[in-house]
Amino acid sequence: MEKLIQNPDFSEAEEILSEYLKREYTVQINGLCAVNYQGRAKSKLDRGERLVIKKQDSAILVHGPDNYQPKNWQPEVDSYTVEIDEEEKHLILEAKRTNPEEVVEIRFEEIELLTVDQMVDKSELKVSGDEVDIHEAIEEEPGIVEEELKVIEREKETPAGFIDVFARDSDDSYVVIEVKRNPDYNTVLQLQRYVDEIEDEFKGGIRGILVAPKMTDKVLDYLEERDLEFVDVEMADVINSYEAIDNSQKGLSDFGADYEV
Template identity: 40%
Template sequence: MVVQRLDAPDPGEFVAAAKHAFRDGAVLTVQARCEVEYEGRTSGYLDEGDRLLVAKPDGTFLVHQPTGHKPVNWMPGGGTVEARESEGDAVLLARRTNPSERVETRLLEVYGVTRFDAEDGATYEESGTEAEMHEYIQNNPGELEDGLRIVEHERETKYGFVDFYAVDSDGTPVVVEVKRIQATLNHFDQLKRYVDLYSETNEDVRGMLVAPSASERVLRTLRDNDLEFVELAEFGLDAKGATEAKLTDF
């Protein structure tokens, strides 16, 4: 048995099927109308709606709404997921102990359940990623500028994480933003926010945008705002269109 589908089960049928799936280490997906309650570092409640639920054998539990790629509620792996009946409804309870958290999903109507006895021992490998650019820059900061020294990788700010916080040969702070694709005006805006933030305490901070390429408009905008561009063409993508800018970037 690889995939088994159960349509519109009653609470008892659902609980029995879920327990068998959890016992056998199968992936369980559920299409249901449900409500969700979270208790842990905070507390929260999600009123009833139609959702997709995913329970994995490592204890991962995901609650997806009909739109958006991120789950609205979830529990990471390392805990447990169990099924039970409560006051006439089926309930899925995901919990872990460190930290103490629980996601309780009450299934008001189950439209369908799929059990997937999946086997997958492969490891996902990427090449030409932004992470490789980060590693290359961290090991070779002189490729961006002679005498450049990396102080911190992925420094957190209120606007997000600065890819690299560095200093030049004169000791001037340099904010470095790295992009795997052709630089765009959105990337310029991101870099400028970081530079403006650090300029509040250091007027001499520099901003450096690093990418495989940039349009003339982006280069001009950087220059007009006293920001810099460094091209790492060797990290250009092979996929057609992946490094192409939008019309608004020209």
């Protein structure tokens, strides 16, 4: 940890912030502050105790005592300025960015703790079970949707957009498959459009199937009104399928994550 100071006075804090905000350090500030944002919208947050985090890619977050999401933030910042308002006895931190033009102003009344650190984290997050994994699981094992299903194409382009999976069933009928983790009314409309489009192209009865790990009664009704089908897919199957694929691809090249301080 490069710096760790409790209750710094503003001139000391200013010096440290001026030096480290623009460099690749993680800066944490616990303190009493008010925050204003103006840009894509406008927001105002009165004084309160918060944790401000400036990350090494220049992103800045203002976290309150609760909630997953920060109260204010800036994903990536072009320039930081720090100054002391002698009259008001405030330390002002301003994070500006262009494109879109926006600015966050953090006005500290007190700083309880200021730390500066350089974090090393080379490892990558591996997630399994997202929508693409469901696509891949279907391609790998079409039986999870329906017996004797044959996948023709993934991401098939049509004038109405991209069809997730295009296939034929045991009767050789064409099947349009739309995959969604959280299906809603719009998903049904989208599937409907694809089916209409494919019917124009291939004529004859085209089946439309919505594949999802969960479903609501209302969306199910919409589907049935339109003679579309629903197939439930188990997330566990998808994750297993992903891990099987992942392992087969790893082979000897996997030496694990490298890490050094």
